[in-house]
Amino acid sequence: MKPKVAFFDFACCEGCQLQIANLEEEILGVVALVDLVEFREVLTGHAPEYDITFIEGSITRPEDEERLKDIRKRSKILIAFGACATTGGVNKIKNLRNLETVRKEVYQDDWNKPHLNTAPTKAVDEVVKVDYYLHGCPINRNEFLSVVKDLAMGKVPRIPDYPVCVECKLRENECLYDLGKTCLGPIARAGCAAICPSNKSGCEACRGTVPNPNKNAMHEVLAKRNLTVEAIIQEFTMFAVNPEVSK
Amino acid sequence: MDFMQISKKDFQKFVENLIQSKEEVVGVVKKGKHFAYDILEKSEQLCLDYTETILPPKKYFLPVEETLLKYKTGVASSYEATYGKSPKVIIGIHPGDMAAIALLDKSFSEGEKDSHYLNKRANSTLIGIYPTQSFPHRFSNSMIEKDAYKAADCFLVDLGNDYGIEVVTEKGKKIASAMKAVAGEKGLNEKIAQAKAKIKDEVSMPFSRRELSEFLHNKETHAEWKKRAEKCFSCGSCVLVCPTCYCFDVKDTVALSLQEGERKRMWDGCMLEKFANVAGNHNFRKLAGDRLKHRIFRKGKYIIDKFGMAGCVGCGRCSQACVANIASPVDIVQELKK
Numbered sequence: 001m002k003p004k005v006a007f008f009d010f011a012c013c014e015g016c017q018l019q020i021a022n023l024e025e026e027i028l029g030v031v032a033l034v035d036l037v038e039f040r041e042v043l044t045g046h047a048p049e050y051d052i053t054f055i056e057g058s059i060t061r062p063e064d065e066e067r068l069k070d071i072r073k074r075s076k077i078l079i080a081f082g083a084c085a086t087t088g089g090v091n092k093i094k095n096l097r098n099l100e101t102v103r104k105e106v107y108q109d110d111w112n113k114p115h116l117n118t119a120p121t122k123a124v125d126e127v128v129k130v131d132y133y134l135h136g137c138p139i140n141r142n143e144f145l146s147v148v149k150d151l152a153m154g155k156v157p158r159i160p161d162y163p164v165c166v167e168c169k170l171r172e173n174e175c176l177y178d179l180g181k182t183c184l185g186p187i188a189r190a191g192c193a194a195i196c197p198s199n200k201s202g203c204e205a206c207r208g209t210v211p212n213p214n215k216n217a218m219h220e221v222l223a224k225r226n227l228t229v230e231a232i233i234q235e236f237t238m239f240a241v242n243p244e245v246s247k
Numbered sequence: 248m249d250f251m252q253i254s255k256k257d258f259q260k261f262v263e264n265l266i267q268s269k270e271e272v273v274g275v276v277k278k279g280k281h282f283a284y285d286i287l288e289k290s291e292q293l294c295l296d297y298t299e300t301i302l303p304p305k306k307y308f309l310p311v312e313e314t315l316l317k318y319k320t321g322v323a324s325s326y327e328a329t330y331g332k333s334p335k336v337i338i339g340i341h342p343g344d345m346a347a348i349a350l351l352d353k354s355f356s357e358g359e360k361d362s363h364y365l366n367k368r369a370n371s372t373l374i375g376i377y378p379t380q381s382f383p384h385r386f387s388n389s390m391i392e393k394d395a396y397k398a399a400d401c402f403l404v405d406l407g408n409d410y411g412i413e414v415v416t417e418k419g420k421k422i423a424s425a426m427k428a429v430a431g432e433k434g435l436n437e438k439i440a441q442a443k444a445k446i447k448d449e450v451s452m453p454f455s456r457r458e459l460s461e462f463l464h465n466k467e468t469h470a471e472w473k474k475r476a477e478k479c480f481s482c483g484s485c486v487l488v489c490p491t492c493y494c495f496d497v498k499d500t501v502a503l504s505l506q507e508g509e510r511k512r513m514w515d516g517c518m519l520e521k522f523a524n525v526a527g528n529h530n531f532r533k534l535a536g537d538r539l540k541h542r543i544f545r546k547g548k549y550i551i552d553k554f555g556m557a558g559c560v561g562c563g564r565c566s567q568a569c570v571a572n573i574a575s576p577v578d579i580v581q582e583l584k585k
């Protein structure tokens with residue numbers, strides 16, 4: 001029997017599901033391996049249980065937590081899908097400021113309407129247990145395919161636990177630090193083929209960090225490049241990587 | 248060793264002809280503000296006046312990622328080895344990198360021969376060149392002794408309008424005659440020796456490589472490892488750029504049909520945190536300090552003890568690549584000496 005697979009989205013841009021839709025021919029191969037029962041909310045709630053559930057987006061409202069918990073109960077394997085889900089992603093920038101200020105800024109006069117209620121952003125694993133993570137903003141299609149294949153074969157999916165510098169070196173890029181720029185590559189989790197440094201733009205750790213990031217050393221390196229503490233914190237915060245530096 | 252010579256103009260003509268003959272010719276080219284080995288499409292791209300390339304030329308014999316065999320899933324007898332191609336000629340290898348290739352030749356022929364490496368290696372002719380520019384991190388002279396001549400087919404030495412050629416092997420002889428290089432005039436070998444000595448290393452290892460191995464003998468528990476490791480990212484850059492590193496990981500990748508697959512190997516490195524992770528989630532080099540110590544022992548002791556060859560050829564790439572600026576073997580040894 002093919003595993004039943006479902007996709008659900010929460011607060012996100014749906015860019016990660018778009019990556020799946022963009023698989024083109026390969027999508028047929030995926031459909032041959034798995035039974036896609038929920039995709040893009042079209043069929044929400046119809047299948048009672050799922051073998052593999054992908055959760056896209058971060059959790060930003062109390063009612064979403066309930067919905068997620070219900071999905072978790074009905075899922076054998078639950079995978080956080082994309083940066084919004086794995087780390088909270090860009091949505092977590094909101095948590096750095098007062099919630100009321102944020103709401104007023106975004107919703108203006110309507111900020112206090114009940115349907116626009118919002119809570120501090122959470123990553124999926126802050127609400128329910130997550131079995132596997134597919135990092136990235138957006139996710140990497142090849143990584144998605146390899147996770148699907150591994151699960152279909154009953155293998156434990158392996159995601160990179162080494163930093164972006166590895167992939168950057170293997171592509172023989174000029175290091176951005178040698179070009180007077182900065183980059184979080186040494187502490188950021190790989191899996192994207194170092195796409196940003198390969199295009200001369202510093203990594204912002206959209207895939208989160210490696211399991212034991214040496215943040216002090218990163219701080220020191222950035223400080224040596226004359227970055228102020230504020231600039232360092234900014235460098236770290238795009239994708240909710242706690243800088244752990246004091247102002 | 249024979250000494251020959253060729254004008255730079257004729258050498259370029261030779262390279263151009265080689266490219267035109269549809270052979271794969273690799274040489275050093277500019278890459279932004281840096282340098283890299285790449286396939287030449289025109290002889291003008293070749294840039295022999297260079298500091299150091301980002302990655303060493305070993306990538307042509309031990310590719311960053313290569314398929315070792317293909318198989319049908321569930322059919323044990325179905326596997327078939329696959330062999331990639333290597334360039335016919337590689338031009339511009341510095342002595343340090345040449346010595347590193349000599350080490351790889353040695354280690355990939357020990358015991359079970361690594362046919363994937365050795366097949367590619369046998370196919371290529373290696374043209375070296377003595378550096379014409381200093382590179383602030385290089386200390387090859389204190390490390391490589393004569394190892395470079397165990398791998399080079401010939402070496403070029405910049406003599407201004409001409410290249411002097413040291414012809415080392417039969418392959419070297421063949422390529423020198425293909426270039427129409429001429430036998431050296433009187434005094435050429437002195438001229439070559441002078442030109443080779445012109446570019447001095449800006450740093451140097453305070454020991455000969457034998458002495459270094461002895462010096463490291465009782466340094467396993469030195470406080471420096473832990474102290475230095477506080478700044479280490481375990482990012483692996485220092486080992487991934489190293490010409491003498493030969494560690495790889497092996498991984499099976501199956502097609503979406505799940506019917507067929509490929510076994511690939513890709514570069515790996517001992518400075519990465521999970522490199523020494525084995526079954527049961529045991530890591531026998533858990534701490535960054537242990538990994539840093541292992542790297543230096545491997546470069547400065549284990550290899551010289553095992554093969555009598557340089558485990559570090561002093562190319563200086565690790566020092567250049569380390570974002571934390573802590574990887575230089577010379578700096579580390581200086582600290583251990585204090």
Ligand code: SF4
Pocket residue numbers: 012013014015016017056057081082083084085089090136137138139
């Ligand atoms: S991780 Fe990025 S691409 Fe994916 S849904 Fe979130 S914002 Fe969109």
Ligand code: SF4
Pocket residue numbers: 164165166168169173174175176177183184185186194197203484570
């Ligand atoms: S550019 Fe960034 S990712 Fe690449 S090697 Fe340098 S620090 Fe690492």
Ligand code: SF4
Pocket residue numbers: 136137164188189190192193194195196197202203204205206207
């Ligand atoms: S380089 Fe960094 S920011 Fe860019 S995709 Fe990779 S992990 Fe994300």
Ligand code: SF4
Pocket residue numbers: 478479480481482483484485486518568569570571572573574
């Ligand atoms: S020594 Fe430098 S290059 Fe090597 S792993 Fe540590 S930080 Fe990375």
Ligand code: SF4
Pocket residue numbers: 485488489490491546558559560561562563564565566576
């Ligand atoms: S240890 Fe450093 S200097 Fe020595 S061969 Fe490797 S990269 Fe070059």
